[in-house]
Amino acid sequence: MRSRDSLAFVVAAALSFATLVGVGCSERPVQPCVCEQSPAVDAPLMAFLSKARAAHHQADLREQAGDRKGAVEALEKVVDSTVALGERAEVREVQSDTLARLSDLRGQQGD
Template identity: 40%
Template sequence: MWSARLLAAFLGLLTAAHLGCARDDEPARAGAAPGDPACACAPAQIVDPTLLAFLSRARAAHHAADVSLGAGDPVAAIRALEGLIAAPRPPGAPPEAAEVTADTYARLAELRSEAGDFDAAARDVDAGLKLAPAPSHYEGHLYEVAGVVEERRAKALDEKGDREAAAQARARAVGLLERAISIQDHVITEALKGAQENPR
């Protein structure tokens, strides 16, 4: 799922660049002299190469995490994702970079909570929420992960015999998951409304 999201963002940018060139430069190409660039926009940077490099690096980091998990090494998977979080981001705060980083925090939270590091997982969720646009499915996904973190915390507390703390964690989990549902419902409703207002 993670690699698919990154690939979608990556390909979306490339497609936008190609279509922008195809639409805007047809007249220029018709009058181009021999030896001129095939596309008049070729010298211009329609898509920031730094952003493309960041997205490619992100895909590689998530693939590395996948490989580590497949080898039974979640610590190495976390390390691969932490490297992406610590890496410099493209200038200008492009939304694609923020969304990918927010998603990476969500995955880190899942991995840390699986290892029982619930407080660190909660901090990852908080960091991701500072980056995720609101409302968006990225924000909703982070609240979903936050709910899963608290659900796992409750189970761990139950196993320790701390019933009261477990009940509190379960209550937090329900609240967070309900918020995730509310956000995603809003995202879906707005998307459907936009589709009805602008039919193809």
């Protein structure tokens, strides 16, 4: 009989503990993830990336036509438009690629 009382006590204690833990957990406020505050790619960034892609395409066409000056002008628009977007990694990467390409084109022109 004593083992049955001990078993009942252990079961009651375990249920009480589980209930207390469950209540304690349910009262914690749920903190939103930092990444949920803003989308990873917003509209201004998408617009910039689209314009940069178009400018590089235009520069490709002008370079193929032998118009290096026109290619430089197309790419300078990309570099000039990055100021408003700040220090985002995607913007820095596009700007770095564009500056490297501008350097190559200017070197071919003798600038």
